[in-house]
Amino acid sequence: MKILINKAACAGNARCAAVSEELFPLDDDGYIAVTEVDVPPGKEELARRGARACPERIIIIEEDK
Amino acid sequence: MSAAANVSPAVAKPAHVPDSLVYDFDMFRDPAYVADPHERILDLVKNAPPIFWTPRNGGHWMLMSHSANFNASRDTESFSSEFIPRAEMAAMKAKLPPGMPHIPLPVPINVDPPEHSKYRTPLQRVFSPKSILALKDSINALATELVDSVKDRGNCEFMKEIAEPMPVRVFLKMLGLPLDRQDEYREIVSQHLSDPSSDARAMIPKLQRIAASMNDTFIARRDNPQDDIISMLWKIEIDGKPTTIEDMQNYGVLLFIAGLDTVMNGIGHGVRHLARNPELQAQLRANPKMVPEATEELLRRYTFTVPPRMVAKDIVFEGVQMKARERAMLFLPAADLDPKEFANSDRYDLNRENKVHIAFNAGPHRCLGSHLARVELQVIYEVLMARLPTFRLDSQRPPTFHCGHVVGVDSLHLVWDV
Known part of the structure; x- marks a missing residue:
C-alpha cells in the first residue's frame, strides 16, 4: 500500500500527523514533508485514517493490486 | 424597540440575482440568530438555498453548503481576500500627505496567493504544531489557575473569568504585548469585529487605532528584542528587505484581531454544550483521552467564524451567477452542519466517523493559529473535567451571544455543587 500526497495543496492542517506522525512526517513549518510513503505492513488502517482526516482531501491511498 | 427593528435596511437586489436565491438574513442582527446562533444556523441549513443572496448589510452572498465553502476557499482567483484592490490602495497611499498614519493591511489574511505566502511563511514556524506543543504545559498551568480561582464558589461567569483571560493572556505573551493592557486591547478588538460596515474603507481608521495601540511595543522590541513574535518579525526579510514599522503594523493588526477574539468564543460554545450535557461530561471524566476527539466534534457542531471574500471576476459558481466586486x-x-456532508x-x-470539519477553513488561508486553538480548547476541557464537578447552565441567567464574522458568546453563567 502507498500513500500519495498532493504536497503543493497542503495547507498545514496537520490532521494526518495527528493520526500518525510516523506515516505523515511534517516539516518545521507544520506542512507535509513527503509526497509518497510506502505503508509498512500492519499500518494500513492508520494510513487510511490519516488520509481521511485531511480537510483538504489531498491524501490518496493506493491499495496493493 | 423590538429586536427586529435593529436589523439593517434592505438594499435592492441586483438584476442578475434570481428571486429564488434571495433569502432575508442579517448576519449581524437577525434576532433568532443572536438569541441562539447555531439553532438559527440549523434552521437556515434546512430552509435557505445552499448559496443565497441577502439584501441586508449592503447586500451579499452567503455560501451555506460544505461544497460551496470548500471550493470557494480554495479558489482564490474567484474569491479574493483583497477587499481594496491593490491599484486603489496604492492610489490612496500616494495621495496621503506626508506624516499621516500608515494604512495597515492585515497580512497575510488580506493578501491573495501567490503574494500571500511571502507574508505567511515567516509566521508558520512559531504557529506550527511542534512550537505550540512546547507551550502546552504553561497553557495548562494558566487554565488550572483560572479554574481553581472560581472552584470553591460554585458558580462563575465563564466568559469573563476564564474563556477570555486564558487565550488572551497566552496570545499577548506570545506576541510580546503587555498583559496589563489586556482589557484595553480586548475592547478595541470586540468593537472592531462587531462593526457591520460593508465598506472596507470605513475600516481604515479602526485598523489604524489597533496599530497605534501596539506601536510602543513595536519600537521597544526593535530596540531591545525579546523572545516573542514581535521581536522575531523584526528579524525577518520580506522580498529581501528588512521589516519596516509599516510591515509590523500590517502583521500586528492581523495577529491582534485573529488572536484576541476567536478561541475564547470557541471555548464558550464548547463549554455551553458541556454544561447542557452532563452525560458527555461524565464520559470525558471517565476517559480524558477522548478529549481531543470531543474537541473536534465540538468544533464541527459549533463552527463559529464567517470569513468574508470579494468576488474577483464575473463567475458562475456552482450554478450561481456572481459579479465582480x-x-x-x-x-x-453552515458548511459544518451540512447534512450532505x-x-x-x-x-x-x-463516535461520528467523519469529523473532518472546516472550522479553521480550507485552502491557503487555513487558520494560522489553528494548532494553538486546538491545544487551548483541549486543555481547558481537560482542566474543567479534572478540577470541577458536573457543571450546568445557571437557569436564572441564560447565555447571551453576538454574531458577525465571529459568532461569539457574550456571557455564560455556570453553576456547580460545592
Whole structure:
C-alpha cells in the first residue's frame, strides 16, 4: 500500500500527523514533508485514517493490486 | 424597540440575482440568530438555498453548503481576500500627505496567493504544531489557575473569568504585548469585529487605532528584542528587505484581531454544550483521552467564524451567477452542519466517523493559529473535567451571544455543587 500526497495543496492542517506522525512526517513549518510513503505492513488502517482526516482531501491511498 | 427593528435596511437586489436565491438574513442582527446562533444556523441549513443572496448589510452572498465553502476557499482567483484592490490602495497611499498614519493591511489574511505566502511563511514556524506543543504545559498551568480561582464558589461567569483571560493572556505573551493592557486591547478588538460596515474603507481608521495601540511595543522590541513574535518579525526579510514599522503594523493588526477574539468564543460554545450535557461530561471524566476527539466534534457542531471574500471576476459558481466586486461570506458554521456532508449534522456525536470539519477553513488561508486553538480548547476541557464537578447552565441567567464574522458568546453563567 502507498500513500500519495498532493504536497503543493497542503495547507498545514496537520490532521494526518495527528493520526500518525510516523506515516505523515511534517516539516518545521507544520506542512507535509513527503509526497509518497510506502505503508509498512500492519499500518494500513492508520494510513487510511490519516488520509481521511485531511480537510483538504489531498491524501490518496493506493491499495496493493 | 423590538429586536427586529435593529436589523439593517434592505438594499435592492441586483438584476442578475434570481428571486429564488434571495433569502432575508442579517448576519449581524437577525434576532433568532443572536438569541441562539447555531439553532438559527440549523434552521437556515434546512430552509435557505445552499448559496443565497441577502439584501441586508449592503447586500451579499452567503455560501451555506460544505461544497460551496470548500471550493470557494480554495479558489482564490474567484474569491479574493483583497477587499481594496491593490491599484486603489496604492492610489490612496500616494495621495496621503506626508506624516499621516500608515494604512495597515492585515497580512497575510488580506493578501491573495501567490503574494500571500511571502507574508505567511515567516509566521508558520512559531504557529506550527511542534512550537505550540512546547507551550502546552504553561497553557495548562494558566487554565488550572483560572479554574481553581472560581472552584470553591460554585458558580462563575465563564466568559469573563476564564474563556477570555486564558487565550488572551497566552496570545499577548506570545506576541510580546503587555498583559496589563489586556482589557484595553480586548475592547478595541470586540468593537472592531462587531462593526457591520460593508465598506472596507470605513475600516481604515479602526485598523489604524489597533496599530497605534501596539506601536510602543513595536519600537521597544526593535530596540531591545525579546523572545516573542514581535521581536522575531523584526528579524525577518520580506522580498529581501528588512521589516519596516509599516510591515509590523500590517502583521500586528492581523495577529491582534485573529488572536484576541476567536478561541475564547470557541471555548464558550464548547463549554455551553458541556454544561447542557452532563452525560458527555461524565464520559470525558471517565476517559480524558477522548478529549481531543470531543474537541473536534465540538468544533464541527459549533463552527463559529464567517470569513468574508470579494468576488474577483464575473463567475458562475456552482450554478450561481456572481459579479465582480460582490461580497460573499464563507458561512463555515453552515458548511459544518451540512447534512450532505455530515449525516444527522445537528447531532453531537463523539463516535461520528467523519469529523473532518472546516472550522479553521480550507485552502491557503487555513487558520494560522489553528494548532494553538486546538491545544487551548483541549486543555481547558481537560482542566474543567479534572478540577470541577458536573457543571450546568445557571437557569436564572441564560447565555447571551453576538454574531458577525465571529459568532461569539457574550456571557455564560455556570453553576456547580460545592
